Amino acid sequence: MSPAKIKVLIVDDSAVVRQTLKQIFEEDRNIEVVGVAADPLIALKRLESDKPDVITLDIEMPRMDGLTFLKKIMSENPIPVIICSSKSEDGSDNALNALEYGAVDIIQKPKMGTKQFLEDSKVRLVDAVKAAAIARIKKGAPKPAVVRREVQPKLSADVVLPRAAGPSHIDTTEKIIVVGASTGGTEALKVFLEEMPIDAPGIVIVQHMPENFTKAFAQRLNSICDLEIKEAADNDSVIRGRALIAPGNKHCLIKRSGARYYVEVKDGPLVCRHRPSVDVLFRSASRFVGKNAVGIIMTGMGDDGARGMKEMKENGAYNIAQDENSCVVFGMPNEAIKRGCVDLIIPLEQIAAAALKAAR
Incomplete structure (x- = not known):
């Protein structure tokens, strides 16, 4: 018996976007588009008779x-909602607000381009729907984060704090924390990074x-957060008191030059x-x-990170996985756990403290 298809409702005021998304989703045999709506009022009427598994939602719409x-x-x-947003600055800000209100993911509106661009877009769009369909969502959305009152200046990008104890040979003892996350990761990373002190080890993140x-x-x-947090740029230093987030559509690698x-x-x-x-x-x-x-694998669908985490373990790294109960989607942590390369499986709220302890 074949598994039931994932039912998707597309809500977008652009007829072109609605048609493009419908075509992309229906090319996958596991997805069925059960309806399209030009605005939320039409969507609400549709929801009276049929509850989809996933909704894709534009933000800027009439009515x-x-x-x-x-x-x-x-x-x-509650229904898993994926935000389908433009890549404008305003669109980015509103999409992040939507994640704080309970949306599970962001996808970029499809557009015409090279064949490779369209193929990559299809992969991202379809995977987002499949992840959303199995995501754990809760009734009632979390409140947006409140900007904290600045109580002390952040570290300068050029300052490297000395370690509190142990050898002073930075080239052999300086710890680095690397983090991977996907669906549900934006909120998980917020919890994790808010617990990090201003002198935390350098952190590099792929979300x-x-x-x-x-x-x-x-x-x-x-x-x-107390840390300096920025989108990674090529040749940025990984230093204490700073977290770098890999830019979308670019790979991010850690390299080393002497002690740096x-x-x-x-x-x-x-x-x-x-x-x-x-x-x-x-x-x-x-390498x-x-x-x-110190490796950390968080909520997300699929197996991205499992192979790399296994290699880290083989080279002496300490690895932490988010536990199933605190994950929106348990796929990525579970794949790493199954490969036997995780040292500690703990709830999200305990990961920051565990990482700091491992990095001492």
Whole structure:
């Protein structure tokens, strides 16, 4: 008996976008588009007779905006919602608001381009729907983060704090934390990074997210966390007190020059169906950081990161996985666990403390 298809409702005021998404989704035999709606009021009427498994939602629409519709859905009858947004600055900001209100993922509106661009877009769009269909969602959306009051200046990009104890040979003892996340990861990373002190070890993160959204995401986290948090740029130093987030549509690797760790941001094919890929980051950490790396795998669908985490473990790294109960989707942590390369499986709220302890 074949599994039931994932039922999708597309809500977007652009007829071109509705048709393009419908065509992309229906090319996958496991997805069925059960309806399209030009605005949220039409969608609400549709929901009276049929509840889809996943909704794709534009934000800027007539009669009712997407955020209002999302909050109504999350408070009354939760359904996994994927935000289908433009890549403009305003679009990025509103899409991040939607994640805080309970949306499970962001996808970028499809557009015409090269054959390779369209093929990559299809992979991302279809995977997002499949992940959303199995995501754990809760009734009632979390409140948006409140920007904290600045109580002390953040570290300068050029300052490297001395270690509190132990040998002073930075070239052999400086710890680096590498993190991979996907569906549900934006909220998980917020919890994790808010617990990190201003002198935390250098952190490099891959969060599966479309191009241009990672910059707005990093800026938002930077406004509420003690660490300096920024979208990674090529040749940025990985230093204490700083977290770098891989830019959307680019791979991010850790490299080393003498005592200095830095990141390389580069183009390349999809790896484990993603760009940026957690595997690419983790494998570079295995090679250039070795036993001084602490690996963390968080919520997300698929197996991106499992192979790289295994290589990290073989080279002496300490690895942590988010547990099933605190994951929106348990796929990525579970794949790493099944490969026997995880040292500790714990709830999200305990990961920051465990990582700091491992990095001492």
